[in-house]
Amino acid sequence: MPAVLDDISTEILHLKKKIGATILAHYYQEGEIQELADITGDSLKLAREATKVDTPVIVFCGVLFMAETAKMLNPAKKVLLPDLKAGCSLVDSCPPEKLHRYQEMLRENGRKFQTVTYINSSAAVKALSDWVVTSGNAEEVVRKIPESDEILFVPDKHLGRYLSEVTGRKMILWDGSCMVHEIFSVHDLVRMKKLHPTAQTIAHPECPKNILEHADFIGGTEAMIKFVGAYKEPVEFIVATEPNMMWQLESRFKHHKYLPVPGITCACNKCPHMALNTLEKIRDCMLTGGPEIHWQPEFDRAKEVLAKSLLNPPAAAKVQPQGD
């Protein structure tokens, strides 16, 4: 908690008590939002934590697919998203009708496959899937799929390519990508590495190969926290993920220095969808009781796939937890 709360933060804390809410915030939210949250995390941690919340209301500070996931796993709770327009470029890259047509075409051609879907997808796409994964459990799920089946991985082609390399499984990759991780400047990264020769470069697997090949460590946000936390002496880290992640790292491990990799088109490279949530909108959603995530018909099937994938992960799990 901040030492001195400003008016709006005080108002939010008061409303939280009044309506019985728990605030969940993704690591890509602004620091002032993460600071107020009861729980911060990546998409896997937040999905799991959402199932343990004992208040009637969840205020989800993240993007739409994350709030939908929280609703699917907690049908009886009221789930509020401060701004309903907080979307995701990965979700947009995979319309469910297009995926359905593609799956039909593969089946007509006699292909036997399982669809493994990154959690950054719409509920309708999750409903068309065999598995829903985060970057944290994707490897264990992929390893569990029999070799006799092909794998259709949607929608993140970069994460899919990375998983294919790590597991040795060939994959049919959907042509989607995250607008934030897609546009890191390799030129700037290489220049930074020259200027800071002892720095450790950490990168999210949603980054393209040309960025990952310069990384000393590749992992989702939870895995980054573990990796950075293991360094007891001060170290410089060059960070290739959404820059709000640095608030989390700076808060936990103050003795290190963090250097963000800029984007090609935008020096700050923040996710514009995540940025739609503000303290004012968090207060307003608790005041008005909306926008609320309502149950949709496709949630029924999507929930089944989510629950078996995230809450009861395969027994052979041997990978580090990571996520968006």
Ligand code: SF4
């Ligand atoms: S950072 Fe990328 S993957 Fe995450 S919500 Fe923003 S656009 Fe989607």
